[in-house]
Amino acid sequence: MKMKRRFALSLLGSAMALAGIAFGSTTASAHGERAQESFIRMETVGFWDTQFSKTTVQQGEDITLTGTIKILETWPNNLSNGNPSVCYFTVVEPGAQFVLKDRVINGLQAPQSVFCHKGGTYQYSMTLAGRAAGSWHVHPAVAVEQSGTIIGPGTWITVNQAASGFSYPITLLNGQKIDLESYGTPLVVGFSLLTFVLGMWWMIHWTWSRPTITRLAVTNQLPLNQDGGDAVGLVTRRDHRISATIAGVTVVLVGAGFLWQAFAFPGKIPQQSDWVTPPALAQPASTATATLTNAIWDPAKQIMTLTAEVKNTGTTPVTLTAFRTAYLTFVSPTARQPESGEYQMTVSPAGTVDAGQTSTFTIQLPGSVLQQEELVSVGKAQMAVAGIIELNDAAGTRNMATVQSSLNPTAT
């Protein structure tokens, strides 16, 4: 009785622990971006103009993510041997809460990976549809072969439950319409279960009422390649007969199934490897350039100070309007007010650079944001700052200048 009670209690405890894990856990919303070293996020890829067409959708309703990324000229040598060549544009979200329906890179439809290169600029458009009801944090991202996934600016998207739930119809080349959510599931489950039944038949036949301890005592006295036959009774003629039956049924099941699929699903093709090279993005002629001549981190004041030299090579004045690094955007107050998710920086002297002139600016970034995002690389193997300085001229030309400087702390 005591044993039974103990067994019941331990069973109950296990069930409660499992239930606690199952129902007590919450969905992770962050994606580990802060765990990536700062130089990876700052020196590899720049993101700008990231737009989500909606932030609240019904299940099955489309959202379009658009934006531009640049594989920066500062791409470090220790990633992809300094030569990124294969990229995969994707989104980062917790699990499969959305489906991806379309992906266009520089105007070219790109279902799979694309060939890319250092210095390349890529305008992307990805169409998603809400799949699971809930509120999900979503980022555009670009994965680079032999480096990893680099995440862009994210936002929360709420997917509301639709009365009809979610389905994802597609049409096969043979004209058959299928729901991708459930297609093939009955076959997979049904056939798997049939094999399980055969396996259990085999196991039950061979283990039911067969003592393990006394058989061991007997097998210890027999050579490995002998079973003693009917005389000893370890393996009988009945065992051979039943085993042959199960093996025969297995062969028939697999053979018939193989023939059936050949007739049921004609015209199969192997998985496709369909990588494309996006066309180069048409870029306006550059009218300004920028370089960083110094970067200082002041831990006492919590300020990152950048010294930037801007050269106007155009015919109209240019203004330093923003600095972008990793998935952060810092905006100069003389250009515009920060939008949601953006931060303000100070630029001095405020103003513009006249045509043909070169000016030096001091940019101050709020250290609290950089520290929160783990982007201050003091004490790391690569102490540097990198990003994109945006310079706009009166004609509306946007110059995206990749900049980089070593980071010098005032104290360590």
Added chain:
Amino acid sequence: MAQAAIDVRAGELRQLVNRKYRFIDRKWDFMFWFTAAFVVAAAADITRLLFAGDWDFWTDWKDRQWWMTITPFATIIIPSALQYIQWRAWRMPTGATYTATCLFVAAWIGRTFQWHFFVNYPMNFIWPATWIPAGILIDFLLLETRSFIITSVIGAGIWTIAFWASNYIMLAPFLQPTTFIGHTLTVADVQGITYIRAQTPEYLRVIERGSLRTFLQEPQYVALAFGTTVAVGGYWIGQFIGRYLSVWPIGRFLKQI
């Protein structure tokens, strides 16, 4: 005279086989098989994940070149070890089927709870392959030949072909073509694009991408032959585990006590 002695000896052994347990209950046998199932499933799953993780995970990885080359090798190791242990100990040709059945249950529980319910991937994208038909057939081969050498050579081929044939039945609907994002792709490819895997970008797939190493332009024949060859190696790795990491140390320990 000699035959009579053999008959007597066989009779003694037969009596020993059927002798009742003296100190423990026969429920021991059931408990043994039941509790061992967790260990066997874990060992088989770890080996599979270690060598052939993604291939057996997603439909768009289950290709005719790498999936069928790598997976039979990875998955025959533990069945082989169990075949030796269970044949050596009880003359039961059950090692491969037992492993395959335990793995089947563990894999379906894992995929259903961890991957379908928790992170919401559809089951038709993440279904685990079955090794049970392959397991039954090589267990049957061992039963009929009572030879590990023959089972390793012929059985590795049977294992590879049976694995491919039985799982291809389930894979077939996902290899039908469709047009998606302006390109002709398989349903499996579409699943891989549609259901977002943030940290498994498409370029990571190690699948057939076209090769000179084909036979009649079909890589699966070469892959089947190569898969069989490496599965023979996998079988003997399993035999080593069974003989020298399991049975021999246990025997030595028992002798000491």
